[in-house]
Amino acid sequence: MHYVALKMLFGDRAKYLMLLCGLAFAVMLIVQQGSIFWGLMLWSQSGITNLNVDIWVADPNISQVEEVKPIATTAVERVRTVPGVEWAVPLFKGVYRVRLAGGDYHRISLVGLDAATLIGRPAKLQEGRIEDLRTPDAVVVDQGAVQRMGGPDVIKVGTVFEINDKRARVVAIANIQKDFQNIPSVYTTYERAVAYAPPERRMLSYVLAKAKAGEAVADVTQRIAAQTRLGAFTQEEFGWKTIVWVLKNTGIGINFGTTIVLGFLVGMAIAGQTFYLFTVENLKQYGALKAMGASTFALARMIILQAFTVGVIGYGVGVGLATLFGLLAAPSGQLPFSETWPLLGLVFVSLLGICSFSATISIIKLIKLEPAIVFRG
Amino acid sequence: MTVEDKGTTATVEPAAEERPPAVRVRGVIKSFGSGDTKTTVLKGIDLDVSLGELLLLVGESGGGKTTLLSAIAGILDVDEGQLDVLGVPLPLLSGAKKTKFRGQTMGFVYQQFNLLPALTAAENVAVPLLIHGRPRTEAVQKARAMLEKVGLADRTEFLPANLSGGQQQRVAIARALVSEPRLLICDEPTAALDGENGQKIMGILREVGRSPERAVIVVTHDSRIFHFGDRIAELTDGHIVGIHDAPKAPLHPTVLAEPAPAKPLHLEDTGESEVPS
Structure with missing residues (x-):
């Protein structure tokens, strides 16, 4: 009967396409919005991930990476004395303005790295050498600075500006992960950053x-917090702390959450209603099948197969469209877009929910169906 | 029954009352609703339908024909009375057993054909076999053979929308017969057809009803087809008000005489149908 169920589904082309469009649209909307949301969250913690170190030590009341609360310089030595710590280096971070030769001002995020080790340096360089950071007045800018501060003709290796x-x-x-606030990053040594x-x-x-x-990062982190009375976080903890702060203190979570829920509801409404209509219009046929000896269970299985078949196809089309959108929009770097497997898994589970809902309301109709309906002209 | 007459041997059909009963209905009552809105549709029906018989069930609209048909088909429970189909007391069967019994022993032909629009003629005919778990290739093969028997060998891959009303009804008959049912239940099979196609369809059903292993019940309003039946039972206001032999010739001279189907029918009765005891 699976064959009959699928022929019934694909045979009614108009309804099938409407169902497919509804589900694909819902999936595309959820995946696209979910990917942009997650991309934004990754941007929000890029100040942490770009530096890629095990442990961050800060003021105990710190809320997120961009909210700098300066601590005493002696903190570096105090952290170094904690058992299990291999090394500890200072980091300067702050938002300042640069003045270009032409007189334009631009906000930048100034990052001061330990001059000896350059720990926290950008992983990828588009041009130049990181070691040159130790030369007088040297700074490294990110590709965002090039784009936002006048383009490659203005900002290039050798350009001089004032901070x-x-x-x-x-x-x-x-080349670094873009910042949540989309402010260009300027790297220099710690001492020079303090001087600026x-x-x-x-x-x-x-x-x-x-x-x-051999030491567990989480254990060492706890030890640092206990011994120095400072805030100590693993990179992951600090990243999540920042994401939670963004969700709590901005409208991003609500905005994207609303769109995602709307996508889910619209998908459910379109799929549920269309599928229900599909079943209602085929009631006589189902009644005939029942009269011919098909059990309600067998008919319910047909409906479930139809709902999940169109669901899986709609999922494929929707994810495909969202991915295409990401491939076209994300490389420019103007749009945060991170399509992850957990998101796709979550959307698939949501889709199963939509399909289950659609199938359930149709099956309820089917259970109530009297095969005697076929005798009514 | 075999009789000898002047040194020759001839086979003649036994009279209806001599044949074993396919359907036996005694004192069947069926009501709908409750309290002030309670309506009794069947008010103590007594009726027998024998194997090898084609019974026409006629009567005014709302008289209870469809309800009686549904009860005999086991898709509507009766309130009171005895209802045996092929020796099996239907009211005593559970819902699932009734569904199984119906699938194994009965075939249905409807006024509106009720073919699945997305399936070809052959696939539609194969549906009852698929319901009973037969492999698709085998079911479709058997369906094609059945379509050939009803004169539609060249239409097996057509969708219902591309068939005429008469052809669709012949597909429906093939579908009803493909699982070799012993009881064929037809609800106004000619109502949606013109006179000529109606006669063709009844010709096929008449042929089916001649088999001593089968019984055919046809609900109809169409007096132009009365001569196809063996007997006519008249149902009015929930009562059988009369059962009499069908006329031997068409009641309306303007109607064409009974035409043969497009190809001769050779419907086999293999006795494969299982009847749960």
Whole structure:
């Protein structure tokens, strides 16, 4: 009877296409919005992931990576004394303005790395050498700086600009994950970053640390927090802390969540209604099958097969369209887009929910169906 | 029955009352609704249909014909009375057993054909076999053979929408017969057809009803087909008000005489049908 069920489904082309479009649209909307949402979340923690270190030490009341609460410079030594710590280096982070030669001002995120180790340096360079950061006035800018501060003719290796009236010279251009606030990043050494920044009593933003080989990162992190009374987080913890802060303090979660829920509801409404109509219009045929000896269970199986077949096809089409969108839109870097397997799995489960709902309301109609309906002209 | 007459041997059909009963209905009552809205549709029906007989069930609209047909088919439970089909007391069977019994022993022909529009003629005919778990290739093969018997060998791959009303009804008959049912239940099989096609369809059903292993019940309003039956039972206001022999010739002279189907029917009765005891 599976063959009959599928022929019934594909035979009514108009309804089949309507069902397929409804489900594909719902899937595309959920996957596309979900991917953009997750892309944004990845952007929000790029300030952490771009540096890629085991442990972040900060003010105990810190909420997220961009909310810098300076700590005493002695914190670096205190972290180094904690058992299990292999190394600990200072990190400066702050938002300042640069003044280009032409007089334009631009906001930048200034990152000061430990000069000896350059720990936290960008993983990929588009142009130049990271070691040149140790030369006088040297800074490394990211590709965002090139795009936003005037283009490759203005910002290139050798370009000179000012940060707080102090000279800075571009020695390399880095490829890094875009920042949530979309502010260009400028890397330099810790000491030079402190010199660029207006003086404050405390200038150290973070201490970056690594656990010794054989030591669990989580254990060392806890030990640092207990011994120094500072906030200590693994990279993952700090990333999630930042994501949670963004969700709580911005409308992003609600906006995207609403769209995703709407996609789900629209998909469910279209699929449920169309599938129900499909069943109602075939009631006489189902009645005839029942009269011919098909059990309600067999007919229910036919309906389930129809619902899930169109569901799986709709899922494929929807994911395909969303992926195509991502492939076309994301490479420009203007749109955060991260289509992940867990998201696809979650959408598949949602789709199964939509299909189950559609099949259930149709099966309820079928259970109530009296085969005697076939005798009514 | 075999009789000898002047040294020759001839086979003649036994009279209806001598044949074993296919359907036996005694004192059947069926009501719908309750309280003030309760309507009794069948008010103590007594009726026998024998194997090898084609019984026409006639009567005014709302008289209870469809209800009686549904009860005999086991798709509507009766309130009171005895209802045996092929020796099996239907009211005593559970729903699932009734469905199985119906699938194994009965075939249905409907006024509106009720063919699945997405399936070809052959696939439609194969449906009862598929319901009973036969492999698709075998079922479709058997269906094609059955379509040939009803004169549609050249239409097996046509969709219902591409067939005329008469052809669709012949597909429906082939579908009803493909699982070799012993009781064929037809609800107004000619109502949606013109006179000529109606006669053709009844010609086929008449042929089916001649088999001593089968009984055919036809609900109809169409007096032009009365001569195809063996007997006519008249149902009015929930009562059988009369059972009499069908006329031997068409009641309306303008109607064409009974035409033969497009190809001669040789419907086999293999006795394969299983009847649960």
